[in-house]
Amino acid sequence: MHARGAARLRAGALLLTLTALLSGCTSAPEPAPEPAARDHWRPEAGLGWQWQLSGPLDPAVDVPVYDIDGFDHGTAAVDGLHRRGRKVICYLSTGAWEEFRPDAGKFPARVLGRGNGWKGERWLDIRRTDVLEPLMEKRIAMCARKGFDAVEPDNMDGYRNRTGFPLTAADQLRYNRLIAEIAHRHGLAVGLKNDLGQIPELEPDFDFAVNEQCAQYGECAKLSPFVKAGKAVFHVEYELPVTRFCGQSRRLGLSSLLKKYELGAWRQECPQPRG
Template sequence: MTGLLLVAACSGGDPAASSSPESSSTPNPSSQTWSPGTAVPSKASSTAPSKPPSAPPKSTTPGKRATPRPTAVGNGTIPVIPNKPPKTTKRWAPARGTAWQWQLSGSLNLSVNAPVYDVDGVDTSAAQVAELHKRGRRVICYVDVGTYEKGRPDSGRFPASVRGKGVEGWPGEQWLDIRRRNVLGPIMAARFDQCRAKGFDAVEPDNVDGYANDSGFPLTAADQLSYNRWIAGLAHSRGMSVGLKNDLGQVSQLVSAFDFAVNEQCAQFNECEALVPFIRAGKAVLHVEYELGTGAFCAETRKYGFSSMRKPEDLGAAREPC
């Protein structure tokens, strides 16, 4: 649902790397013989159209996302953040309070002074990832794992049988039957392989709460837990950390499987307390608000230790960190 974005945080952030530990219950309607550690050639191309404009999100209930609309991006001198990410055999994950940039629409602005970038895995090139690394940034790969998007390069690989009801506010997008892992496995593996091949450090899997939406399939909470843990394993087996996107109702059950959290509008809807398990586990919470001014939420989320900022709903380059 969320398009492609960049983001920044509340407390100014420490770019230091940290490692996170890695961490199925409902039977699937079809066999699952495919191994998540098996690489599958990617059919994705280097570009993908931005999502079409739609009404802005009104709540953080499952299925809500910011609306990516093309926006002008400014240019300027690129500040160099010292301490290029060190080569290490340990999996990197953002530290608590680390500033971040989230950009999923518009031309990628490399000049944002934030040590962590979260950007689209298809639209962002390997050269751009390398440039960000050269300037001391870590880079998170945005990947949709829970819905079908008509405009994606690999959209032809999704049979009608795994595509359910449309996602409200997002024309051309449909919920996926996450129980059909034998079908979705190779597709998602190829997407994660693309992230790894481009040099990304981590993955932000989107739309991991289909069970709580009108998906067109009888998905259960157990189905979602199984799928989300499997998705986390896909990232870990490729040496990348992984963030839990929203899905607040399952945080306590998934905090051990994920390395950080990404959240939209928990302050506006009084949901931030649900993310505290990540902070207690020493893991970052990358948080964004769209409608509230920073004065309405920064003091609160700073106390929690979140990496918070205000972004436009199109998730362009503009940002207002706490």
């Protein structure tokens, strides 16, 4: 073989070797793992709280937790409560449509059911997660943007009411878990509102509970799974005097208040037991 031909063969072999090495080095990198969800607050059983959804916000109540309307209050209100050492819960309706909310026009008529007993509100067809998930994601993202620590999603027990839709317990479980997942995805704690019948299934998915009138209807013991798990149960009564429910609340470990139906600033705490 001529020397020039041998040199050409050696050069070709070297080129093949370099090409193989380079192809191994330039292979597509593995996709980066998705970022983990941000850690969130976990309210402990027995925390004192204030629930105010109407009237000028009174930030001076000396309790560690406030629950306020997510649409009505902005970053300044949340920051102000944080400066006072409060954790702040964002109240939202996730199971009913409210005509007075700024995003009301984004809900198509096909997901609106019967009225839920409050003026301007109608139950939602929670089976239609294709419609509702992006809308609820935007609402919960709003709470996170404003700096809230948690979400109180309301109207989470439509399957037990006359909604205009044939909702089942399984539909409610799926929807409630979806709301909890969205909240956690945004780094927020999330509370189970009422829905006492599904507490055994849903307690692991939620960080605390919010309940209305369990004492009046003899249902407070159903909230025990939350307390046994070390999780707060924020509870209000409207029609019973504190002497009728505070003893039971202390025994069960509930964080109980007497409030008026309009949920303004007025509140009455359970008196401290005598030493």
